Amino acid sequence: MVKTNGITEVVKRRPPNPLHQSVLVLNQSYEPIHVCSARRAIVLVFRGRAQVVESLDISIHSVSRAFPVPSVVRLDFYVRIPPKPLSLTxxxxxxxxxxxxxxxxxxxxxxxxxxxxxxxxxxxxxxxxxxxxxxxxxxxxxxxxxxxxGIALARRPRLPNHVTFIRHFIGVSDQKWRPYLFMD
Ligand SMILES: [Zn+2]
CATH class of the missing domain: 1.10.30.50 (DNA Binding (I), subunit A)
Known part of the structure; x- marks a missing residue:
C-alpha cells in the first residue's frame, strides 16, 4: 500500500498530454519507419508533408476547431532511413x-x-x-x-528492421498500428 499525498494524486489524475502520444510514421510506400510524438506528426500534417491515416479518439482544440490526434501518419515523400544500430546482445x-x-x-x-x-x-x-x-x-x-x-526454425533470423524495432523495442502504443506492423 503506497501512501499518497496531495501532490502524487494530482499527478496521477492528470490525463496524458495528447501532444505526447506516440504516432507511427509510415513512409510514402506505407512501410513503417519511425515513431514520433503527436506534436511532431501534427506539424508534418499542417506543413503538407504527411497525411493522417489513423486517428485516436481524442482531439486537441484550438479556439475555432478540433483536430483528432493522429495515431498513424504517412509521409507524402519517400525517405531512406537506415535501420537503428542495435548492439548484438x-x-x-x-x-x-x-x-x-x-x-x-x-x-x-x-x-x-x-x-x-x-x-x-x-x-x-x-x-x-x-x-x-x-x-x-x-x-x-x-x-x-x-x-x-530434426527441428525447424519458425523464421529466418535477421538484423532487426524498422518493423521489428518498432514492434519489439519501442512497443505498440495503439491497436490501430497493428495492420501496418503486419501483426494481424
Ligand atoms: Zn521451444
Whole structure:
C-alpha cells in the first residue's frame, strides 16, 4: 500500500498530454519507419508533408476547431532511413524475437539464446545465427544444427528492421498500428 499525498494524486489524475502520444510514421510506400510524438506528426500534417491515416479518439482544440490526434501518419515523400544500430546482445536477440521460442513458438517458458549453427561447428555471434529458444528446445537441440536435431526454425533470423524495432523495442502504443506492423 503506497501512501499518497496531495501532490502524487494530482499527478496521477492528470490525463496524458495528447501532444505526447506516440504516432507511427509510415513512409510514402506505407512501410513503417519511425515513431514520433503527436506534436511532431501534427506539424508534418499542417506543413503538407504527411497525411493522417489513423486517428485516436481524442482531439486537441484550438479556439475555432478540433483536430483528432493522429495515431498513424504517412509521409507524402519517400525517405531512406537506415535501420537503428542495435548492439548484438542476448537481451536484444530475445527482444527481437518477442521472447518467443523460434522452434516451438512458446512464449511461456524460460528463454535462452541458441546459436542456430552451434559454436562447436563454427557458428558465429551474429543476428543471423542467434535466436530465442526455450530451455527445452535448446537442450533438445544441443550442439546440433536444426536439421541434425530434426527441428525447424519458425523464421529466418535477421538484423532487426524498422518493423521489428518498432514492434519489439519501442512497443505498440495503439491497436490501430497493428495492420501496418503486419501483426494481424
Ligand atoms: Zn521451444
Amino acid at each position: 542476448k537481451r536484444n536477440v530475445l527482444k527481437r524475437d518477442g521472447f518467443q521460442c523460434q522452434y516451438c513458438s512458446t512464449r511461456s517458458a524460460p528463454m535462452t539464446v541458441d546459436h542456430v549453427l552451434p559454436k562447436t561447428q563454427g557458428g558465429r555471434d551474429t543476428w543471423e545465427n542467434m535466436v530465442c529458444a526455450c530451455l527445452t528446445c535448446n537442450n533438445r537441440k544441443g550442439n546440433r544444427t536444426p536439421e541434425q536435431a
